[in-house]
Amino acid sequence: MSSRHSTWPVLLCIYNLPQWLCMKRKYIMMSLLIQGPRQPGNNIDVYLSPLIDDVRTLWDSGVKVYDAYKKEHFQLRAMIFYTINDFPAYGNLSGYKVKGKKACPVCENETSSIYLKNCKKLVYMDHRRFLPREVEHRTMQTRSNPYLRVKNTVLGKRSRDKKGAIWKKKSIFWDLPYWKDLKVGHCLDVMHIEKNVCDSLLGLLLNIQGKTKDGEKVRKDMVLLYKRRNLAPQQIGDRVLLPLACYNTTLEERRQFCQCLHDIKVPSTYSSNIKRLVSLKDRKLLGMKSHDCHVLMAHMIPIAIRGLLPDDVRNTITKLCLFFNNIHSKVIDVEQLDKWEKDIYVTLCELEMYFPPSFFDIMVHLIAHIVQEIKACGPVYLRYMYPFERYMGVLKGHVRNRNRPEGSIIEGYTSEEVIEFCKGNVILNI
Structure with a gap:
């Protein structure tokens, strides 16, 4: 709504639901709202710490939850499958430098870049190295686990990066015990x-x-x-x-x-x-x-x-x-x-x-x-940003006081959740 104010919502969607429901607005939860006026940048780990603690609890011991259909309690466990965000936020969440000569988070050190002297910009070419052997004599090597390269990196934002380093921090997601075993932790948008x-x-x-x-x-x-x-x-x-x-x-x-x-x-x-x-x-x-x-x-x-x-x-x-x-x-x-x-x-x-x-x-x-x-x-289509972009438009619609946008968003979101909960209980009692 304003280029001078940046508010970041952290949204969760449930993949246990059918594919045609998991991305619907009704099942998207706003777990955090990082207030402005500036974006969190690499300090986003500070705001994500409470959420990561809750997710670790859901993975280790679980939470006792009541099943309204079976009318019994069960132990609920959950995990973060991957994150969905645009490319600049990819760098803030993963800790990888998404700018410069090694900007590709998949190729990492094997990224092939060329600096154009007249245009004064970096371009990323030489895709021949991806071709199969029967087409081209050269092929891309298999990428190793990134955990082996970031495990010795300091957790959180660092004051000064080493020259030539492609990782600027160790993301807080590495605190999750299963994160190093995931093939893809942060998805490309x-x-x-x-x-x-x-x-x-x-x-x-x-x-x-x-x-x-x-x-x-x-x-x-x-x-x-x-x-x-x-x-x-x-x-x-x-x-x-x-x-x-x-x-x-x-x-x-x-x-x-x-x-x-x-x-x-x-x-x-x-x-x-x-x-x-x-x-x-x-x-x-x-x-x-x-x-x-x-x-x-x-x-x-x-x-x-x-x-x-x-x-x-x-x-x-x-x-x-x-x-x-x-x-x-x-x-x-x-x-x-x-x-x-x-x-x-x-x-x-x-x-x-x-x-x-x-x-x-x-x-x-x-x-x-x-x-x-x-x-x-x-x-x-299960990793689209479209549902989340539409949901952010809904959150913007809750803003009535532009001097306090976060308070308006929380008030509107809470009212919607309460009304939805009460409506569900009325239908269930009938």
Whole structure:
């Protein structure tokens, strides 16, 4: 509600419920509310300590609970399966540095990064190392347990990090006795990964001012890295002209792309009205939300680019969109996961051949690890941020006094819980 005030709710959902209920608003519990005006950052462990103590009790001895259906008491035990959060919060919770040369929390020290001298940014490329041996002579080594690397790290926030260290603290989650045995403790947020990739892709294809990954500095870096002198910027008088690359579109092609999206009609509740996001005059898309990017990546972009761009570039973009469409399926064939993993590695390598290096930020690199998490944690739709983002919108609606937003949220949340409890008891007594 305000860029000067940041309030962090800590939400819990129950995975023992059926899949169609565990992410519903009724079964999401707000266990903590970290007050503002500033975000907790790496000090979040201080606020999580009471919750971790309760979770340890639930794991060690359990809590005696009454079962209203069987009308008997039983010993309730519980554990934290994994955390779901965006990428910056991933670094605060796990203690891993998600910025810099080794920003990938899965690759860690094996992260391959390149610094672009002219753009002055780090990019993460060289996805050939992920390819199977029959495709490429080199393959990625199996990642060892991260507990072996953080067990000697100081618990909590440190005052000063060692030079070159990739772990900035030892997370409080390591206090849980089972945490070191989990394959994935902190999940990658597919929702924000997809949104960032969609924004980068549309910015590049439509040459949107401020969002495009192409430009004079990028072309200079391409000459330095790949010796592509045919794409070098040309100085003609006071103007700098950029030769057309395979990923560039003409004004007519951008108009056709936007016109296609403008004319698409979808069933009610399928998505928002995409027509409102398209500006035919400026030939760009405006005001896209996370779910809009999901619908565009999974379904609409392959339709809109038909007949545009060279065949190889268009086919590669279509394969990237097909990958996002596959991973969002609610029913996944386990035998297909290895094929999806291999295909996305090949797709990322093909993108490196066609797209400028500035396109490959950390979000594009994290695509390579999504299938690994599906194998360990199950379908992606059970780890969406969408239900929690909607729930945060509900919490914002409770705010009546903007000078004390946390108090308003707690009052509104408590009132809802009490009403729900009383309503349930009335129905049960009847």
